[in-house]
Amino acid sequence: DLHYQQALAANRRDPDLLSDVGYSHLLRGNLTESERYLKEALEVNQYHRMAMAHLGQVYAKQGKYDAALAMFRQVAT
DSSP states (O other): OHHHHHHHHHOTTOHHHHHHHHHHHHHTTOHHHHHHHHHHHHHHOTTOHHHHHHHHHHHHHTTOHHHHHHHHHHHOO
């Protein structure tokens, strides 16, 4: 987390970094934080495929299946 904080302080608008931070929170079960970072990544780049895929996973874990499916459909057919 310290390294992520330092990297974010240097460049808060990097969608790859924001997506990675969001994914890290997803892996640790911090779904609210994960969702926040992944949405921020998508605000910077609305077509960021990994952020969409990870956000779909977050939504699925939250039981938001329609939102999860919508994210997954944007990533793949």
